[in-house]
Amino acid sequence: MGSQANPCIVFNGDARQAMEFYLEVFGGDLQVGTAADFGSPDSADGDKVMHARLDTAAGYTLMAWDFPEARPGHPAYRPGNNVAVFLGGDDAELRGYFEKLSAGGVVTLPLEKQVWGDEAGSLVDRFGISWMVNITNQ
Template sequence: MGSQLNPYIAFDGDARQAMEFYHDVLGGKLELGTFADFGSAESPDADKIMHATLTTADGFTVMAWDVPERVPFNPGTNVALYLGGDDEGLREYFEKLSAGGTVAMPLKKQIWGDEAGTLVDRFGITWMVNITAKQS
């Protein structure tokens, strides 16, 4: 298989809800494992997500975890998830991901010819969507 690079999102206790939401939007297979599932049943973080993976039919892989109490959680705006391609289905993802969130840049035709938009979902994660213009 070789190497791969995937986004791994840190949450402050709501990784399960976020990953279930992304699963509803993107489809695919969602695997969730708590700290207890990985042998930390006595931990105060036992019910939190230690590792989650969402793998979709479109080839997307998103991973996440709940930061344990002993690790500082400092949310920021230095990471965004990018969905790009020529599939019109990306428009539906944009609409669904924006539910309960904030659209920072509406999905519309941009100066470079593609349709693009940016949103912050209800979990504070920034998503950038770019639909490649069809070549005529």
């Protein structure tokens, strides 16, 4: 299989809800493990997601976890606006993903033909995650 890069999105306590939403959007298989499932003795983090993985029907893999309680030396939680998940290709399903992801979110660039000839758009979903979609011109 070689190497691959998969986004691992950090959430502030709502990773399970976000990943269940992404499962509705993309379909596939979702696995969720909490800190307690992984044997964490910290009861404050027990219900938080330590690792979630969504393998989508289209072959994408999204991963997520909940930010742990504040600890000395650990940076403060920051919403996912420093990372965008990019979906690109020539698949018409990308239009449907864009529409579903935008529900409850904000479209920052409507999905339409761009100067480079492709159809592209961007949005911030209801969980604060930035998405970019580019549909290659055939």
